[in-house]
Amino acid sequence: MPATTVDPPTVPYQRCRWCRTPHAGPRLLCTTCGSTDLDDELSPGFGRIVRLTEASRRHGRPKQRCLVAVDEGFVVAATATGLPGAIQLGLRVRLEAPADELRRDFVVRAGA
Numbered sequence: 001m002p003a004t005t006v007d008p009p010t011v012p013y014q015r016c017r018w019c020r021t022p023h024a025g026p027r028l029l030c031t032t033c034g035s036t037d038l039d040d041e042l043s044p045g046f047g048r049i050v051r052l053t054e055a056s057r058r059h060g061r062p063k064q065r066c067l068v069a070v071d072e073g074f075v076v077a078a079t080a081t082g083l084p085g086a087i088q089l090g091l092r093v094r095l096e097a098p099a100d101e102l103r104r105d106f107v108v109r110a111g112a
């Protein structure tokens, strides 16, 4: 993996202190062991597309929603835009935090 940039980590997640299971997004309990001892961590956001969901073309810009398995071991929903024909299962991507705070999905960039 080329590491030419030193961007700050962008994807927040939580990891259980007891069983080390990673969880996407804020939680009160570990879903594996039930512990409430969860550490807040940040991932650089590198991962792979593991599922493709709905595609749309609004305002002429193709959008593909997908699920991304992040290297740290959790899965998040994301929206891929402006990747002409490149969205496929297994594609290596990098997640970026959404520019618009109201949109919950992360944005996918190819070639990470």
Ligand SMILES: [Zn+2]
Pocket: 016, 017, 018, 019, 020, 021, 030, 031, 032, 033, 034, 035
């Ligand atoms: Zn746990």
